[in-house]
Every structure is written in C-alpha cells, then in structure tokens.
Amino acid sequence: MKVTLSMRIPKNPPIPVEAEMIIPQSFYQGISIELYEGNKKRGLEEIFDVTIEGEADSPDEVEIVLCGDTGRLKRVGQKMGSGKITIFGDAGMHFGNFMSGGTITIHGNAGSWLGSGMTGGLITCHGDASHFCGAAYRIGCKGMEGGKIEVYRNSGDFTAGYLSGGTIHIHGRSGDLSGVGLRSGELLIDGDSERVCGGMTGGRCIVSGRVYDMLPTFEKKGTVRIGGKKFCRFEGDMANNGKGELVVSSFFNY
Amino acid sequence: MEILLDADRPLLFGWSNSFEEAQLLGVRIAGLIGGVIDNTASIYEGPAVPGFEELRHQGCTLEQVKEKSNVVVYWGCDPVMSHPRHMSRYTTYARYLFLDNSFRKRTVIVFDARKTSTSNLADEFVKIDPGCDYAVLSALRVIFLGKKDLLPAFISGVLREQLVHIAELIKNSRVCAFFIGQGLSETRGKFENIRNVVELARELNKHTETSIFPMWEHGNIYSAKKVLNQISGYPSSVDFARGVGYYNPGETTAVDVLARNECDACLIVGSDPGAILPRPCCQHLAQIPTIQIDPHINATTHLSKIQIPTAQSGIDAEGVYYRMDGTPVPIKKLYQSGYPSDAEVLKRIYIKIMDSKGVKP
Numbered sequence: 001m002k003v004t005l006s007m008r009i010p011k012n013p014p015i016p017v018e019a020e021m022i023i024p025q026s027f028y029q030g031i032s033i034e035l036y037e038g039n040k041k042r043g044l045e046e047i048f049d050v051t052i053e054g055e056a057d058s059p060d061e062v063e064i065v066l067c068g069d070t071g072r073l074k075r076v077g078q079k080m081g082s083g084k085i086t087i088f089g090d091a092g093m094h095f096g097n098f099m100s101g102g103t104i105t106i107h108g109n110a111g112s113w114l115g116s117g118m119t120g121g122l123i124t125c126h127g128d129a130s131h132f133c134g135a136a137y138r139i140g141c142k143g144m145e146g147g148k149i150e151v152y153r154n155s156g157d158f159t160a161g162y163l164s165g166g167t168i169h170i171h172g173r174s175g176d177l178s179g180v181g182l183r184s185g186e187l188l189i190d191g192d193s194e195r196v197c198g199g200m201t202g203g204r205c206i207v208s209g210r211v212y213d214m215l216p217t218f219e220k221k222g223t224v225r226i227g228g229k230k231f232c233r234f235e236g237d238m239a240n241n242g243k244g245e246l247v248v249s250s251f252f253n254y
Numbered sequence: 255m256e257i258l259l260d261a262d263r264p265l266l267f268g269w270s271n272s273f274e275e276a277q278l279l280g281v282r283i284a285g286l287i288g289g290v291i292d293n294t295a296s297i298y299e300g301p302a303v304p305g306f307e308e309l310r311h312q313g314c315t316l317e318q319v320k321e322k323s324n325v326v327v328y329w330g331c332d333p334v335m336s337h338p339r340h341m342s343r344y345t346t347y348a349r350y351l352f353l354d355n356s357f358r359k360r361t362v363i364v365f366d367a368r369k370t371s372t373s374n375l376a377d378e379f380v381k382i383d384p385g386c387d388y389a390v391l392s393a394l395r396v397i398f399l400g401k402k403d404l405l406p407a408f409i410s411g412v413l414r415e416q417l418v419h420i421a422e423l424i425k426n427s428r429v430c431a432f433f434i435g436q437g438l439s440e441t442r443g444k445f446e447n448i449r450n451v452v453e454l455a456r457e458l459n460k461h462t463e464t465s466i467f468p469m470w471e472h473g474n475i476y477s478a479k480k481v482l483n484q485i486s487g488y489p490s491s492v493d494f495a496r497g498v499g500y501y502n503p504g505e506t507t508a509v510d511v512l513a514r515n516e517c518d519a520c521l522i523v524g525s526d527p528g529a530i531l532p533r534p535c536c537q538h539l540a541q542i543p544t545i546q547i548d549p550h551i552n553a554t555t556h557l558s559k560i561q562i563p564t565a566q567s568g569i570d571a572e573g574v575y576y577r578m579d580g581t582p583v584p585i586k587k588l589y590q591s592g593y594p595s596d597a598e599v600l601k602r603i604y605i606k607i608m609d610s611k612g613v614k615p
Contacts (some may be wrong), residue, residue, distance in 0.1 A: 014515055015263050018496070021532075037286025038518070039495040093505060112504060131504070138445065138503055165348045176389070180446055194409030197447065198388060199453075217392040235380075238404060239395035 001056035003027050005048040006066030014038075016092060017047055019201070020075035024062035024083025024102065027052070046185065059083045060102075071111070077104050080121070093130075096123045099147070101124045113137070119146040119165070128153045134168045135161030144168065144185070160187045163203060182244055200237050200244035208250045214251035255606045256401060257543045257560075261519035263495065265544050268525030269509045270472035271548075273573030273585075276597040277474075277481040280523060281492075285485075286607050290493045290517065291479035292508035294525050295470070316579045318345045318429070321352060322463070325427035327363045329451070330387065330437020333471045334371035336444035340469075345431070352428075361423055365390065366437055378420055385408030385442035390417070391450040397421040398457045425461045432466040435539045439468065445503075467579060472525070473567070476576035512538050520544045523596055524567075528553030547596050564596045571595040 005022070018036040026033055033044040044050060048068075056062045062083040068078065071090035080099040083184070090108035098117040098205075109127035115134045129151045134144040135158050143162040150169045157175035160168045165185045170178075173191035182200035192209035197218075206226065218236035224247060225231070234246040258264050266284050269277045270293060284291035299614065319326070326345045333340040341347055346362055363375040367384040382390050393409045396402065397418055405414050420587060422432050428482040438447050458464040458583070470476060479489040486492045486499035486561055493499070504510060511517050512535035519542055529552060539557040546558040549566040565571035570591035575583045608614075 010264055012518055015518065016514075016516060036496055038516075039264075113502075139501065158406070167615050174260065177446055195443075198392065198443075199450070200387055213386065213389070215389050215392060216406050217396050219404050237392065237401070237452075238401055239392040241399065 001027065002053045002060045002065065003062065004053075004065045004067070005044075006071060007048055007066070007072070010069070010072070012073050014069075016072050017042075017076055019073050020210060021084075022064060022066075022073075022076045023078070023080040024064060026057040027064065028059040028062050028083075029057055032047070037197035038247060053114070061071050070108075075110075075178050077102070080104075091125070096121070096202040099123075102137075109153075110151075112150075115144055115147070115149045116150075117142070118144050121147045123147070123149045125149070125151045127154075128172075129155040129159070129170075131156035131158055132161060133159045133170075134163060134166075135159065136181075142183075145180075154191065160185075160205075173209070179203075196248070197244060197246050198237060199240050199242070201242040201247070202244050204245045205247070206231070207246075209249060211248045211251040213253050214248070218246055255336040255603050255610070257519050258283070258287050258289070258603075259433075259607065259610060261287070261289070261517075263517045263544075265508060265511055265517040266291040266523070267527060268294060268523040268548075269478040270294040270475045271524035271567055271572070272474060272478070272596050273575070274474075274481060275573060276479050276523060276595070276600050277359065277478050280521075281482055281485045281598040283521075283600065283604050283607060284492070285494045285499075286604075286613065288497070289494045289507055289521075290345055290491070290495070290511055291482065291490045292506070292511075293475060293482070294472050294527075294530070296490045296503065296507045297478055297509060297530055307563040307601075313467060313579060315581055316427070316467075316577070319465065319467075320344045320348045320430040321428040323427070323431045323598055324359065325361045325363065326432040327365065327423055327424070327430065328372055328376075329365040329430045329434045330367075330441065331433055331435020332366070332372045333433065334375070334425065335471060336435070336471060341372075341375075346600045347470075358442060361427070363420055363423065363612075367441075377425055378416075378423070380412055380416060380420065382412040383603055384504045387438050387603060388442060388443040391447065391454055393417055395454050395457055397451070398425070398461070416417045423463075424458060426511060427462050429465075430458065432464065433469055435469045436471075439551060439608050466526060470578040474575045476578055476580055477574070480576065480580070483537055509535055518542055521549045522558070523548070523600070526550075526552040526554050527556050529557075549593070558590070562599055564599055565591055565593040567595075573612060575599070591611055 008188045013059045014167045015038045021033045047156040059082045064085045067088040074092040075094045077096040082102045082103050085104045087106045089129045093111040094113045096104045096115045100120045106125040110125045110129045112130040115123045133155045134149050136143040142164045144167040148167045152171045154172035155170045155174045159174045159178040162181040163185045164183045167186045169188040171190045174193040175191045176194045179187045179197040182203040184203045187205040189207045194212045217238045218234035221233045224233045231247045255511040364373040365380045373379040389410045455464045483489045488501035491506040494534045544558040544562045547562045568585045572587040
C-alpha cells in the first residue's frame, strides 16, 4: 500500500500540525485519523490531499509519502513499529520519536528532537538536523535507546544528549555539547564539534573532525588508529566518575 | 474575549508584575481556550526556572543564608547593579547571628567573564573565559572528587591552583550559598550549566550545607512559576492546546512560539515583551491581534491592538508578592484609584469565556 499525503496551503499562519497518527499502522487498520492544528481537531482530508494505491497484508507493506509544506508537521512516525515513511521536504519537530521499528527517510531538513526516545528502526535525514537530535526530553533522563539515526549534513546543539543505546551518525558538523550525558550507545561525528560528551558516563563517541573547547575533565589514555588515521583516546567524564570512551582526531583549547 | 476564543493557537504571556490571583486566572483561561501560557522567567532565567523543578534541588530561605552562611558564591550575576539591596540585607553586609565580625569573616567569591561591581567587593574573583562556565563547574566537581591532579594547569582561563583553593574554601565552609544569574543560565550550554551546578551542589552537600538561588529579576516571577506548577505540574511554558498541559522548553516557550510565527493571538499581562523579546517576535506581535493588560504605556503598547489599563500592584492594587526564595510578602496599596486590578479584568474575561463554552464555575 502506498499512501501519498500532499499538504494543502494553510489559511492560517504556520500553526503546527500535531500528526502522531500518521504511521503505517493507522493506514493498515483503516482507522479515522485526527490531527490537531493548534487547539482545533482536524480530519486528515482537511489538511492533506490523500491518495491511496494498492493494499497491504501487514503494516510492513505500508509506505507513506509526505510532500508539500511538511515543515509544519510534528510527531509524524511517533511510536511507529514498522513500515516506511518518506518525506519530500522538511520535517517538523519530534519526527520518529519513541519509534521501535520501520524506516523514516527525510529528504529535507529535520526539526528538533528527531528520533528522541526511539528504541529501534532507522531514520535517515539527507539535510540538516536541528537541536536535540536523538536526545532526551527535558523532563526525561534517557535519550534514544536503540536503532540508528543517520544525518548526512550537520546537526544542532545537544545532539545525542543522554544517549542510552543505538547509533547516531552525523556526517557533517555537530553543535555544542553533543553527546552530553552519554550513557551507552555510539555517537559518530565526521565533522567538527564543540565540548563533546560533557558528563558522559558510558558509551563511545568518535569525532573524526576537530573538537573545539575540549572539556578538561577527560583523562588521556593514549592513541588509537581507526582506518589508518591516528586518534587521541580519552576516558571520562571524570566529573561523573564516567567510563565513557571519547576518541577524537584533533582537539583545541584543552 | 472573541479574539482569544477564535484563535487556533493563542499565547498568554507575562505575569511577572501581577499578583497570584491574576496568575491563577491566567492559567485557567489558558486551559479553557487551549492556549500556550508562559512567563518572563523563560526569557531571563530560562533554563534555571525548570532546572530546579526537574532536578529536585531543595533550597532554603534568604534568612538562613543571612544567619548561617560564611561563604557566598555569585556566579554570572552582578547583584550590586541588579539587586542593590541584596548584599546589605542578606549576604555581605548583613549582620550575622552565629559569627562575630561577619562583614570581615564572610567570604565572597565571584565567578564571571568580566570584572563587575560585585567582583570588586569579592574576596576571590575567578575570571572565566566567556561561555566556558560548564568546563569550570565540571573541573570543580572533579576537584571535590579528589582527582585534581588529572586536570590540566589552565581550565578555561583559570589556574587550576586557584580552583583548588576555592574548592577548599567552599568545602570548609559551614553553609555555602550559590547565587546564579544570567551569566550562567543564558550562556553557552544553558540548561546543562544549571544541571552541572546542581550536581556540584549535590557533591558539596557531602561536605557542607549548600543552597542555590537563581537571581530572579522580575517582581513576582516566583509566584507565576509556583501557580503554574501547582495547576499544570510544570513551572513555565505550558501548552494546553490538547486539553492537558504539555511542557517542552524550546518548543512551547513564548520566544520560540513567536519566532516561528505559530501563534495567531496574544494576551500580555503585567510585562513588557516589546522591550525584551527579539525583533522577529515583536514583528509577529505587531501582525497578530495582541491584547495588553498593563498599568503602563510601554514598548508593547505600540505593538498591541487593544490596551486595557489596570491598577499598579503595590500602588493602587494590593495582594501577595513572592520573594526570590519563595517567601510570600503581602503588598498593600497606597491609595484607591478608579482602575480595576488585572485580576478583576481577567476575572471578567474568564467568566465570559466560561459562559460561551458552557462551562459551569
């Protein structure tokens, strides 16, 4: 089953649309989908032009394609367990949060809290990801717990904050305090970053670029070679009695 | 009332110069119309407001600081300029019941990125590189854990020996009070700086009594935080769009809602966002129907479609203000004017909204 949702031009200013019901499971079960535009409840057809092609025997066979002004959409793919979502445009906040399986592909930029609290599945973002990518919510203390997030460009501040499992791979630069409070899992940053892994207690972070304002609370533990390149290896964060592993290509202002 | 009822995403903002009754009505109105309610603390002391609620830091009153503390730390704040009577009433120049000659024996430590009026009065001044508070806080925690030798000689512009000396001063104090300002909460790292300072206090509490106070800058902001917390469970930035309160700083804070042009109506009570918010937020306020309930003509008045003049708290309206440590202070009025208080105006709006929604009081 292929579901194509094209966003209509809004009458209002860009009021966000809370669309946590847009997951493959909802279309497979054929339940009525309700969305919130601000404080008003709307039907799916009020916001999208909907086209459904074919049928599916399981949620795995459902593919949702979103296009138009999708940057207003929030929470698409929340708690999704299987299937596929493709966004030809920008993604709003909270895409794929708490998802446990399936695939989300974003061809534009992603908003904040991409994949927060996810336990499984794969999110691929071909543009930039905003702040708190895969990080914990402020009232929670656990970030992403499983699965994989791959961002092909840059990510914002607090990327992978309180990461508790899974892998986050940033192909470009990552913002300030990436990997803050890292507990478990792996954070890979191909570009530069700042003050990585403050307060980490476990897990692993590899920065292939340069780390600016490297925190002084990491203990040097020699060098390692990854792919023929020499990296400095640190252990910390000592302030938290942490045993996390931080591997950096070069660092500045230690 | 019609503006608020017709709006898809109304914002109710301000509340820092209102009494508790008006703040309570504001939260109820936000709940009824499904709006976002936020107070000015999210701008000034943004990360510090929810920080203490989330991290469960137990503070104490300023009287306890005055009577017991022999070490006072000011981090990223300049009370000589921002809170002129603070030091004479509660810390540096206050009489100290349990120590003779308190003025000379109380140690004042200032951490800041630049020299300030307060740092000139301090016994110890630590000049940190701008935006590097997180590293210094972490380094202090490492020193308290007994691993000072693993630290580099210089930490963000501070000599390791100076930090070790300060750590000894704090560790050997009877009671230590930390006062933190925007220099810590609004600099790089934001909420993580607050988390780090609370973790530092937890570590310190193994050696001495430690309390942290944010240096609130608006009159009754503590009350706005308290009222919202009692009703919704969250201290600021609560979105009632879906009936129940939802809190996510960065998404539901007034600055973010306005900067993303999300809201389509705004009610401003007892504050002047036109003077403090970034330019894009003010531009959006000017484009949407904005209602201001305030005793003054200020920068926000020119952005508003409707301005309702009210009585000034403490001048011609009376009620309860909360001090920055949470102590209630009754405020009397000086004279009776013809203006209603903001609580009276809000009560009329609230009753009309209840009638139109068919809600019984």
